[in-house]
Amino acid sequence: MANNNIPKELKFEDLPNYESVLVKLNERNYPKHLLMGNGFSMAYDHQIFSYNALYDFIEDIEDPILSKLFEIINTKNFEQVMRQLDNFIELAKFFDKGGELVNTLTRASQLLQKSLVDAVSSLHPEHVFEISEGKSIACFDFLHEYLKKDGKVFSTNYDLLLYWVLMRNESKYANDGFGKEHLNPVETRRGQEEAKYGDLNWGKYKEMQKIFYVHGTLPIFDTGIAIEKEVYTNRKYLLENIKDRMNNKDYPVFVTAGNGEEKLEHIYHNRYLTYCYDQLCNITGSLVSFGFNFGEYDYHIIDAVNIAAKRGAQSGEKLFSVYIGVYSEPDLEYIINIQDKFDCKVNVYNSQTANIWG
Known part of the structure; x- marks a missing residue:
């Protein structure tokens, strides 16, 4: 197990800010990744997402x-x-x-x-443009810091905020593994037909995937044959299309089980979720968390971190450290008390200083 490197006497007001964490990580030559929990959505609007x-x-x-x-x-x-x-x-x-x-x-x-x-x-907010342009750009800059430098972004949130921000700002790095299959390539090449494409299915671009919804999310559906992502149409907003599917008893991929063991069982029963979790288990470098407190119902995420850390191996391609954002003194005390559950170096920072929505 990792050493308890966070002193028990550390006070919340003495925590480093988010920018200083970035400066420190950017001085190193290995990747940094982002893990986000419900605090990401609550930072946007705690009245909706609490x-x-x-x-x-x-x-x-x-x-x-x-x-x-x-x-x-x-x-x-x-x-x-x-x-x-x-x-x-x-x-x-x-x-x-x-x-x-x-x-x-x-x-x-x-x-x-x-x-x-x-x-x-x-x-949920009805559509993407309910997020102001300023908030959208600020959040994109926050995410882009990881995506543009070989990092991956892992979300445990169910909502559309992450999807909306990345879509609206058209990041070339924000590949979520979904793509449409060209159904008539021969006819299109010969000029006989206009190009026809299938549904937006997961898998075609998974080798380039950098966005991972570890617990599922509203627009992702499992048909039993394919993992589909719901999209906008000319007539309806994305959320309307999702609600239409739900009204037809077609529910999104959501991990809603109780404890970490049950969540992991749910994850391993879905190939998309399994892939996302396995990717988390294989990250190297450092992991920064925001709005995710590693609570008692999420020990499967700690286990993924420890797998990535090669169970405390001293060298090799592995996860070396985790930087956990804490929002309050009780949050800090909790992380200090569970730090020995991690097999890599645990650091903390003041997540109030991140200002991810501007």
Whole structure:
């Protein structure tokens, strides 16, 4: 395991700022990568992308089972409720010989996961131009710092903000692995037909991929045959098309399980998510996190970091360090307490200084 290099007496006000982290990393000859969590979206609008907002949406549904669940468990944290539900189901399997309680709890778990997807899509800004040009450019500059220098960007967020920013600013480095297949190349080459293209499917450009949605995201769908990305049409915004698919019981690729082990199981049941996770497991150089606190429900991400760090190997192509952005004194205390879970050097910085949205 890594040494505890963050002193326990370190105070939040003494943390280095984000720019100083970049200066330090840019002096080195190895890549730097970015891992983003919900703090990225909350930095844009905490009223939309917080657990409280999602909880309020679920409460408005007025489903008696879900309302009772949140009341009993006494939290607005979806992951915690899902985890408790899983525990209840396992207990019920032992005590409930008739199976009625197991079925009720299983339906509640499925409803909660569906409601989370519904909540994210319903609370989301309607279209890309609701993000001001200034915010879009500022965020793109933040991301481009990694993409232009052989880095990769990993997101655990479900929303469209990252996708919108990269699309609007047309980065040539922001390859997400999706592309359209040319359906009639021979006829097009002969001048017999205009070019026809298929759906926007994942896989064609995965070797050049630099954007990874580790837990899935709203526009990505698994048809069973292909991994598709929903797009704009001439008549409808992207979010409208996503909602149309959801109304037809076609749901996006979302990892909504409770703890890290269950999330990893979900990831390994989808080839797109598996590829994204494996890429995280194989990064080298340094990893910077923003808005991701490595909480108890995300230990599978710590495990990916440790795999990339070659389980603490002293040399070779590996991940040498992680720079974790913390937003408050309690966040700092938490990272200090879990730093021994990492097999690489752990550093911290003040994430309030990043100003990613300008």
